[in-house]
Amino acid sequence: MSKRGVLHHVELWVPDLTRAIDSFGWLLTALGYAPYQDWPDGRSWRLGDTYLVVEQSPALTGSGHDRCRPGLNHLAFHVGDVARLDELVAVAPDHGWTLMFADRHPLAGGADHCAGYLENSDGFEIELVASRDGASLPSALSRRSRARELGIAPGRYRPGPLNSMTDVAGVRVGQTTVIEGTSVRTGVTAVVPVKVGPVGGQLPAGFFVGNGYGKLIGATQIAELGVIETPIVLTGTLSAFRAADALVSYVLGLPGNEDVLSVNPVVGETNDGFLSDIRARPITEEHVLAALSGATDGPVAEGSVGAGTGTAALGFKAGIGTSSRVVRLADGEPCVIGVLVQANFSGTLSVLGVRIDHATALASSAREPQESERSDPGARAGGRAPGGDGMPGGDVVEEGNSCMIVVAVDRALDARQLARVARRAIFGMGRTGSDFAGTSGDYAIAFTTAEGTPAADSLLGPVFAAVQEAVEEAILNSVFMATTTAGYLGHTKYAVPTDYVARACRAAGVLGR
Secondary structure, eight states, X not given: OOOTTSOOEEEEEOSOHHHHHHHHHHHHHHTTOEEEEEETTEEEEEETTXXXXXXXXXXXXXXXXXXXXXXXXXXXEEEESHHHHHHHHHHGGGGTEEESSGGGTTOTTOTXXXXXXXXXXXXXXXXXXXXXXXXXXGGGOOOOOOGGGGTOOOSXXXXXXXXSGGGSTTEEEEEEEEEETTTEEEEEEEEEETTSSSTTOOEEEEEEEEEEOSOOBTHHHHHHHOEEXXXXXXXXXXXXXXXXXXXXXXXXXXXXXXXXXXXXXXXXXXXXXXXXXXXXXXXXXXXXXXXHHTOBSSOOOOBSSGGGTTOEETTEEOOEEEEEEEEEOTTSOEEEEEEEEEEOOOBOEEETTEEEXXXXXXXXXXXXXXXXXXXXXXXXXXXXXXXXXXXXXXXOOOSOOOEEEEEEESSOOOHHHHHHHHHHHHHHHHHXXXXXXXTOEEEEEEEEOOOXXXXXXXXXXXXXXXXXXXHHHHHHHHHHXXXXXXXXXXXXXXXXXXXXXXXXXXXXXXXXX
């Protein structure tokens, strides 16, 4: 076979050979290149018939590379699958590379182009291109920032150690993410109080309906009896009924439940049909059982995971979010409040009172990269970066689609009081910009893990305030931690550019407020 037209070699002149050997030598070796040439001013690595040279030439006239000037902008390499991209990006900082466009990684080049963009200290940019395998894509979509990591801390009460639903002792969370080909983006999230499930296991509970356009399975018995007797499962709308059946199977299968003849499964849902083929009803009993059996009391994954895999809120990709608050009531006793949300509702994102317009944020992100990100890869990577008239038509702002909120507290409250707590949880949606659309099913369930005499109503003021703060932060986490997702019929939901959000909040003087 003729070698005609095959690239023979690329030679890069570098200001510091030692740094270049560390950064390029590591990368090229990881990509399968072998050391080829070695002389005092340079090194080279070879793969097949092509080799790459780095040289600190005596004739060098500058002190660094500027990829925005005429000449070489960047080099691009195939890396294999997304898992391999993850591995390389994770280790790259140890060898002098910095991840560019981090808030849109790994889809900074567009929804159809999965890649990582790295820059070394001498200004050279490398693009690592992964094959677009839907089954492995989510593993690369995990590097985002929670609200507090951006300096955004709603309210005045402090969070628990994990700032999570699982800060409430005796509450676990498990999730199953279901991605199949290009059409299924859905999953299951389970909130599992350890005291429910076994025979006779019940906890006081109450709920509130902000707008009843939804299918909250088990709601009427909660209203009548004021207890939950199963874990709470969240999923996509048309899979809720299969999830309920699986939850019944789970409870009936627990030791000691051999004679149980009645179970009230509690299953909430939101409609993820924009990004997922909802009519396929892909959730199986195995998916639900995996979320239930895998529940832990540790950190909770947020964003595009579990029941939030295919959801969107406030104009951006959203998903699962969580937060907590620790308050001390007037009787001197502490109370921990944990919140988990499945965010999938419409409105205009509001962060500490700062309005974040969907179109403006995406356009600004594409137009104004961070200082260290001086050129946007979108136009050159075979895809389009989100923003302005170049925004793919599939990324539209839809009305409604619902929000599920689960609240746990560790202070003894009765069902009436827990319904009051749930009502305040719905109020918390307004702080983030919800429009409370008529086609949105907005539900909150609150339960307590504590036994004993309920606290006096006069003590509940801090709980009411704290639950609104926690819901606000959980929703922000669901949006900030979510990642750009392409799915059913080519529809795409873009992640909010967190750098833009931080700039807007900083300009408004609300960071650290």
